[in-house]
Amino acid sequence: xxxxxxxxxxxxxxxxxxxxxxxxxxxxxxxxxxxxxxxxxxxxxxxxxxxxxxxxxxxxxxxxxxxxxxxxxxxxxxxxxxxxxxxxxxxxxxxxxxxxxxxxxxxxxxxxxxxxxxxxxxxxxxxxxxxxxxxxxxxxxxxxxxxxxxxxxxxxxxxxxxxxxxxxxxxxxxxxxxxxxxxxxxxxxxxxxxxxxxxxxxxxxxxxxxxxxxxxxxxxxxxxxxxxxxxxxxxxxxxxxxxxxxxxxxxxxxxxxxxxxxxxxxxxxxxxxxxxxxxxxxxxxxxxxxxxxxxxxxxxxxxxxxxxxxxxxxxxxxxxxxxxxxxxxxxxxxxxxxxxxxxxxxxxxxxxxxxxxxxxxxxxxxxxxxxxxxxxxxxxxxxxxxxxxxxxxxxxxxxxxxxxxxxxxxxxxxxxxxxxxxxxxxxxxxxxxxxxxxxxxxxxxxxxxxxxxxxxxxxxxxxxxxxxxxxxxxxxxxxxxxxxxxxxxxxxxxxxxxxxxxxxxxxxxxxxxxxxxxxxxxxxxxxxxxxxxxxxxxxxxxxxxxxxxxxxxxxxxxxxxxxxxxxxxxxxxxxxxxxxxxxxxxxxxxxxxxxxxxxxxxxxxxxxxxxxxxxxxxxxxxxxxxxxxxxxxxxxxxxxxxxxxxxxx
Numbered sequence: 229x230x231x232x233x234x235x236x237x238x239x240x241x242x243x244x245x246x247x248x249x250x251x252x253x254x255x256x257x258x259x260x261x262x263x264x265x266x267x268x269x270x271x272x273x274x275x276x277x278x279x280x281x282x283x284x285x286x287x288x289x290x291x292x293x294x295x296x297x298x299x300x301x302x303x304x305x306x307x308x309x310x311x312x313x314x315x316x317x318x319x320x321x322x323x324x325x326x327x328x329x330x331x332x333x334x335x336x337x338x339x340x341x342x343x344x345x346x347x348x349x350x351x352x353x354x355x356x357x358x359x360x361x362x363x364x365x366x367x368x369x370x371x372x373x374x375x376x377x378x379x380x381x382x383x384x385x386x387x388x389x390x391x392x393x394x395x396x397x398x399x400x401x402x403x404x405x406x407x408x409x410x411x412x413x414x415x416x417x418x419x420x421x422x423x424x425x426x427x428x429x430x431x432x433x434x435x436x437x438x439x440x441x442x443x444x445x446x447x448x449x450x451x452x453x454x455x456x457x458x459x460x461x462x463x464x465x466x467x468x469x470x471x472x473x474x475x476x477x478x479x480x481x482x483x484x485x486x487x488x489x490x491x492x493x494x495x496x497x498x499x500x501x502x503x504x505x506x507x508x509x510x511x512x513x514x515x516x517x518x519x520x521x522x523x524x525x526x527x528x529x530x531x532x533x534x535x536x537x538x539x540x541x542x543x544x545x546x547x548x549x550x551x552x553x554x555x556x557x558x559x560x561x562x563x564x565x566x567x568x569x570x571x572x573x574x575x576x577x578x579x580x581x582x583x584x585x586x587x588x589x590x591x592x593x594x595x596x597x598x599x600x601x602x603x604x605x606x607x608x609x610x611x612x613x614x615x616x617x618x619x620x621x622x623x624x625x626x627x628x629x630x631x632x633x634x635x636x637x638x639x640x641x642x643x644x645x646x647x648x649x650x651x652x653x654x655x656x657x658x659x660x661x662x663x664x665x666x667x668x669x670x671x672x673x674x675x676x677x678x679x680x681x682x683x684x685x686x687x688x689x690x691x692x693x694x695x696x697x698x699x700x701x702x703x704x705x706x707x708x709x710x711x712x713x714x715x716x717x718x719x720x721x722x723x724x725x726x727x728x729x730x731x732x733x734x735x736x737x738x739x740x741x742x743x744x745x746x747x748x749x750x751x752x753x754x755x756x757x758x759x760x761x762x763x764x765x766x767x768x769x770x771x772x773x774x775x776x777x778x779x780x781x782x783x784x785x786x787x788x789x790x791x792x793x794x795x796x797x798x799x800x801x802x803x804x805x806x807x808x809x810x811x812x813x814x815x816x817x818x819x820x821x822x823x824x825x826x827x828x829x830x831x832x833x834x835x836x837x838x839x840x841x842x843x844x845x846x847x848x849x850x851x852x853x854x855x856x857x858x859x860x861x862x863x864x865x866x867x868x869x870x871x872x873x874x875x876x877x
Contacts, residue, residue, distance in 0.1 A: 248274055411668045485589065670841070673824075
């Protein structure tokens with residue numbers, strides 16, 4: 229985990245050392261052990277890494293390309309493939325840093341080189357000879373990278389705070405982007421942030437700046453024509469296991485132990501079980517792993533101790549952390565400052581507990597099962613069966629899903645299916661209008677004028693694959709999920725929170741090659757016979773305890789979220805009544821604040837809509853207060869350090 233920042237003066241003026249230093253200082257939490265600040269006339273690059281290494285990923289001069297400077301944040305997964313590919317260009321020693329591999333790829337392939345890289349990364353490359361700056365971000369957007377064009381210069385950084393340190397006047401809110409962040413819409417390809425002038429490099433794209441031009445270029449995307457055809461279910465399961473094991477193995481290539489956040493559910497348990505097996509089989513190649521859980525042992529719907537004990541009996545070590553008090557607003561101001569967006573975690577106290585425990589145990593990477601449901605358990609394939617008139621199969625799969633989801637009422641399955649059928653057959657131009665029929669959470673809190681602007685902006689178009697259309701709705705819906713701004717915001721959120729604890733947060737279910745395999749197989753194979761995640765269950769049957777492989781329920785944390793929101797309500801009322809600015813700026817309808825504060829969440833409810841609403845409105849006010857403070861009136865504010873992130877019980 230590292231941080232990048234820099235300035236490119238397109239007007240040819242020398243980079244101001246003080247401005248570059250201020251930008252670098254904001255990234256100190258990303259590491260001071262390996263720290264560089266490099267300037268060459270009109271260009272300056274700052275690099276921060278958590279731990280010193282003989283193969284630093286800041287490269288001032290590559291032997292065969294001394295005019296190239298590179299700063300690399302991430303993990304390169306295809307080093308051996310690159311070494312073989314670049315053999316004709318000269319030997320690339322096995323101990324070469326990732327930055328050296330990037331330099332060799334640039335020398336061989338020019339500005340097209342990012343297409344040859346596999347892994348999670350953000351990188352900066354400057355070619356002094358061509359006076360060209362290149363910023364690139366991995367195809368999923370796991371690592372953040374932002375840029376800001378100001379008069380005569382382009383600023384870039386891993387975090388927005390660094391850009392604001394170099395250009396304080398850029399702290400201007402973008403009303404529509406803030407609204408989309410609140411309601412979870414938009415397309416990642418737009419590169420928008422909550423700041424009017426600051427953009428993110430979209431996933432799978434490179435930003436190329438020269439003295440005369442600036443351009444964004446797509447260097448990699450999923451191939452809609454890619455198909456995986458196997459002769460039997462066993463072959464599909466073998467392929468699934470290969471790509472899933474590869475995804476986990478790539479994230480175990482660490483000199484430090486690796487932590488896995490595990491609940492006892494199918495997704496996180498699969499990661500821990502596979503990681504443990506890989507380390508046991510080749511301890512010299514893969515880092516040791518430890519599971520971390522905050523699952524309560526209280527008999528509540530969130531109590532998953534029986535599954536965790538079965539998993540421990542198979543070998544993996546699991547640390548059982550004390551259940552933290554419910555709530556999410558105790559450290560909310562600091563969280564918003566860290567993540568730079570109005571997005572709070574309804575289980576923040578638990579999230580802090582896991583991250584702090586991972587850091588305290590000396591781990592450098594935290595793996596989670598996030599996006600497992602979306603990637604391997606989506607019911608979108610049912611629409612494919614409907615469209616192909618395979619109605620007998622469709623009925624069988626619907627009935628099977630009901631039987632395998634014992635904690636979900638059958639009527640909810642049917643309601644969700646018919647809602648999906650409706651959405652799938654509405655023209656794209658009318659998709660936004662569906663919010664009037666089935667409102668997106670938060671939509672009704674927006675002023676009418678802002679609703680109208682969002683209805684007409686057509687941001688969903690940015691989630692279309694540029695190289696063609698996916699044949700199945702199963703693949704198309706997964707692709708759109710991956711390319712949604714909501715997904716990328718969550719990835720950026722996790723990266724920045726992890727960085728505050730000195731951790732790389734990584735997601736095996738979002739491995740590029742694993743996703744390409746999943747996108748290429750039929751959805752009814754992925755959910756074999758209608759069994760949710762049926763192919764995962766089959767493929768990992770030998771690694772998982774039977775009670776987890778055949779699990780038919782999910783842990784339900786709704787009561788914890790609602791209890792936390794009830795506990796936080798007095799604090800939320802204070803924030804939202806001390807000159808709330810969101811109505812003044814046209815971000816929220818005044819009646820939204822009044823109705824939100826007039827009641828509170830139902831602790832016994834099985835949904836968290838009221839709790840999420842309180843957190844959503846509080847997050848917007850905090851974001852405005854942190855990044856765009858109202859200097860006309862003083863407010864009493866408090867902040868907490870990482871050591872104070874959770875209140876006492």
